[in-house]
Amino acid sequence: MNLTPSEINEMLPFLLRRENVARYEDGAVVIGNRSKYPFERSFVRCTDVECVAKAIEDMVTQGGGPSNAALYTLVMVACQTEKQPKPLRRSIMEAASKRLIKTRPTNTALARRLDLAMQVVYRTLEEGGDVEPTLLAWIENFRDKTARDYAIAGEFGASLIEDGDGILTMCFAETSFLLALAMAQKSGKRIQVFTPETRPYLQGARLTAPSVHELGIPVNIIGDNMPAYVLSQGKVQKYFTAADLVTLDGHVVNKVGTFQNAIAASYHRVPYFVFSWGPDKQKPDRASIEIEERDPGEMRSCRGQPTTDPNIGAYYPAFDITPPHLVSGVITQFGILSPYDLARFFG
Amino acid sequence: MNLTPSEINEMLPFLLRRENVARYEDGAVVIGNRSKYPFERSFVRCTDVECVAKAIEDMVTQGGGPSNAALYTLVMVACQTEKQPKPLRRSIMEAASKRLIKTRPTNTALARRLDLAMQVVYRTLEEGGDVEPTLLAWIENFRDKTARDYAIAGEFGASLIEDGDGILTMCFAETSFLLALAMAQKSGKRIQVFTPETRPYLQGARLTAPSVHELGIPVNIIGDNMPAYVLSQGKVQKYFTAADLVTLDGHVVNKVGTFQNAIAASYHRVPYFVFSWGPDKQKPDRASIEIEERDPGEMRSCRGQPTTDPNIGAYYPAFDITPPHLVSGVITQFGILSPYDLARFFG
Numbered sequence: 001m002n003l004t005p006s007e008i009n010e011m012l013p014f015l016l017r018r019e020n021v022a023r024y025e026d027g028a029v030v031i032g033n034r035s036k037y038p039f040e041r042s043f044v045r046c047t048d049v050e051c052v053a054k055a056i057e058d059m060v061t062q063g064g065g066p067s068n069a070a071l072y073t074l075v076m077v078a079c080q081t082e083k084q085p086k087p088l089r090r091s092i093m094e095a096a097s098k099r100l101i102k103t104r105p106t107n108t109a110l111a112r113r114l115d116l117a118m119q120v121v122y123r124t125l126e127e128g129g130d131v132e133p134t135l136l137a138w139i140e141n142f143r144d145k146t147a148r149d150y151a152i153a154g155e156f157g158a159s160l161i162e163d164g165d166g167i168l169t170m171c172f173a174e175t176s177f178l179l180a181l182a183m184a185q186k187s188g189k190r191i192q193v194f195t196p197e198t199r200p201y202l203q204g205a206r207l208t209a210p211s212v213h214e215l216g217i218p219v220n221i222i223g224d225n226m227p228a229y230v231l232s233q234g235k236v237q238k239y240f241t242a243a244d245l246v247t248l249d250g251h252v253v254n255k256v257g258t259f260q261n262a263i264a265a266s267y268h269r270v271p272y273f274v275f276s277w278g279p280d281k282q283k284p285d286r287a288s289i290e291i292e293e294r295d296p297g298e299m300r301s302c303r304g305q306p307t308t309d310p311n312i313g314a315y316y317p318a319f320d321i322t323p324p325h326l327v328s329g330v331i332t333q334f335g336i337l338s339p340y341d342l343a344r345f346f347g
Numbered sequence: 348m349n350l351t352p353s354e355i356n357e358m359l360p361f362l363l364r365r366e367n368v369a370r371y372e373d374g375a376v377v378i379g380n381r382s383k384y385p386f387e388r389s390f391v392r393c394t395d396v397e398c399v400a401k402a403i404e405d406m407v408t409q410g411g412g413p414s415n416a417a418l419y420t421l422v423m424v425a426c427q428t429e430k431q432p433k434p435l436r437r438s439i440m441e442a443a444s445k446r447l448i449k450t451r452p453t454n455t456a457l458a459r460r461l462d463l464a465m466q467v468v469y470r471t472l473e474e475g476g477d478v479e480p481t482l483l484a485w486i487e488n489f490r491d492k493t494a495r496d497y498a499i500a501g502e503f504g505a506s507l508i509e510d511g512d513g514i515l516t517m518c519f520a521e522t523s524f525l526l527a528l529a530m531a532q533k534s535g536k537r538i539q540v541f542t543p544e545t546r547p548y549l550q551g552a553r554l555t556a557p558s559v560h561e562l563g564i565p566v567n568i569i570g571d572n573m574p575a576y577v578l579s580q581g582k583v584q585k586y587f588t589a590a591d592l593v594t595l596d597g598h599v600v601n602k603v604g605t606f607q608n609a610i611a612a613s614y615h616r617v618p619y620f621v622f623s624w625g626p627d628k629q630k631p632d633r634a635s636i637e638i639e640e641r642d643p644g645e646m647r648s649c650r651g652q653p654t655t656d657p658n659i660g661a662y663y664p665a666f667d668i669t670p671p672h673l674v675s676g677v678i679t680q681f682g683i684l685s686p687y688d689l690a691r692f693f694g
Contacts, residue, residue: 038655038656039653170572194662196572197546197646197654197655198572199544199546199570199571199572200570202654202655205646205647205654205655205659206654206655209655209656209659209660210655210656210659213656213658213659213660218660219659219660220643220660220661220662221646221647221655221659221660221661221662222646222661222662222663223546223547223571223603223604223646223663224546224570224571224572224604225517225543225545225546225571225602225603225604225607226603226604226607226662226663226664226667227607228606228607228610228667229603229606229607229638229664229667229668230662230664232606232667232668255572256570256572256573256576257570257571257572257573259575259576259579260572260573260574260575260576260607260610260611263575263607263610263611263614264607264610264611267610291576296567299544299552299568299569299570300552300568302649302650302652302654303649303652303653303654304652305649305650305651305652306386306650307544307549307552307553307649307650308385308544308549308552308553308556308557308568309385309556309557309560311560312552312556312557312560312566312568313556313560313565313566313567313568314567314568314569315541315567315568315569315573315577316569316570316573317573317576317577320573320575320576320579321579
């Protein structure tokens with residue numbers, strides 16, 4: 001389709017518009033506050049690194065959001081340290097990058113992007129250039145390229161969707177998924193989407209469902225306990241998610257529940273497709289994955305309301321791992337790849 | 348073990364104590380209010396049929412509770428119609444029974460028990476006996492026998508539990524399940540329980556987890572999206588649920604989520620056992636099952652708190668159907684039966 005970054009941006013729902021994910025504005029990092037959505041359309045405005053790190057840790061943003069917020073944080077720190085001697089400036093920026101990487105042990109894309117940005121910082125410092133505008137230009141260029149890659153993956157995703165399809169998803173599969181739906185709809189395919197609410201943070205109910213609804217596509221929120229039933233009713237023909245991480249040997253790490261939906265989809269002979277930027281070369285296999293366990297207290301409440309006695313035990317693994325034999329295809333900018341052949345494309 | 352009904356009652360947690368499920372007191376039906384548990388230990392007091400029917404429909408009680416509440420309602424109506432001519436009294440009681448049966452289209456045990464109780468009513472009316480005390484004595488006797496049957500099933504269940512077992516359950520599997528856990532613990536087996544919260548009514552978080560905790564057994568609340576992950580970690584050796592209904596050919600109808608957990612258990616080679624009173628002879632197969640769809644608005648809130656935009660579509664099937672090939676055994680008063688051989692025992 002060869003859409004421009006701004007044409008792509010206009011196809012997206014509110015939450016995924018580039019300026020609403022995160023932006024650098026008047027020396028501050030402004031982050032779209034997904035934790036309040038859809039009840040409020042608000043932003044968190046940060047003027048120091050800890051504020052951004054906390055916002056990421058507190059799920060103010062997620063998915064592709066943390067990377068963008070973290071990249072702009074480096075711009076902010078570059079601006080704040082402009083008057084410092086070079087070695088100090090370098091070490092302050094390194095410390096900022098390290099703090100930001102620590103916010104998300106499972107999603108290694110954040111670390112990889114910060115590393116790339118730090119290369120730009122080092123190079124500019126060495127060359128005696130102006131770090132703030134150079135880094136900002138690099139980020140905007142990176143986001144343009146990212147938008148185009150999202151659209152390429154979106155087109156591959158749309159090509160898998162057939163007229164009349166029911167589509168199951170999990171959590172908030174973000175831009176490529178939403179673009180795939182928008183493109184399928186634009187080409188006249190009638191579709192409907194089933195989105196499990198995704199406890200405890202309710203990304204399915206709060207982010208995915210309103211975003212799909214905004215595109216004018218029929219959407220049904222279901223409980224996280226309902227995908228298998230909906231599959232058994234023949235209401236679902238495709239299962240799509242994003243991935244927080246894909247290993248070189250094709251294991252998909254994503255929001256907890258993704259795996260059991262994949263098992264249920266496989267049981268019902270419904271294919272499962274994953275949108276991904278490609279495997280993480282540092283993660284050869286499932287043994288290399290560290291699953292983040294979050295505060296069990298989150299499983300004893302829902303939107304701040306207690307759901308049980310606070311003294312009862314609870315367990316909250318935030319992600320799970322889907323083995324490659326349950327994955328029909330990994331949708332990347334190179335095409336819809338077998339999970340067993342990722343290393344060749346991204347090696 | 349040959350426990351008396353009162354010994355059995357004393358083994359049970361608060362919610363499942365006979366007097367706390369439902370009782371007939373001073374001409375009123377008093378129903379333990381599970382919808383407020385564990386935040387309040389309160390009761391709903393009804394002096395007319397509609398109040399009880401609404402309480403059942405509004406999930407004030409569930410599982411075995413509706414049957415008991417409904418049976419005592421017939422006693423209450425018998426008392427209220429004492430002065431009426433026999434044919435009118437009979438038709439008022441019939442209308443009450445019909446209204447109560449209508450409250451739960453999926454759980455046919457309620458209908459069967461009310462039919463049995465109505466036989467007692469008809470017989471007593473014909474014989475010119477005193478309906479209220481006769482029916483009340485019949486119900487108490489029925490509950491004694493029920494308690495003994497629960498304990499028999501509980502012992503069969505306990506025999507399946509091994510020292511060190513992690514146990515997955517779903518929703519609130521009630522008396523036989525809790526007795527099985529209590530008996531396993533009493534015989535020195537160390538166990539732990541994982542209970543999915545069971546959205547939208549949170550029976551797992553609100554009812555099962557506090558009840559298991561009350562028995563002094565370690566329990567962890569997990570999200571409905573987490574059973575497969577917990578299974579993949581090797582933390583679960585047995586999966587147990589109750590059943591709202593079992594068909595003659597071994598299909599298990601239970602709270603939505605039961606089926607996808609059974610698929611995930613089977614995938615991980617963990618056996619699934621169902622506590623049941625036996626199949627419903629009126630239900631030969633899955634085609635004979637009507638799955639109750641409840642108000643989709645329930646999927647857009649949690650304990651009264653909105654979880655999304657109220658204009659977004661939602662879907663709330665309350666039950667699902669697990670096919671017999673995923674069921675390792677049906678635990679009944681006759682033993683742990685194959686789901687493929689129920690008709691012979693209960694034919």
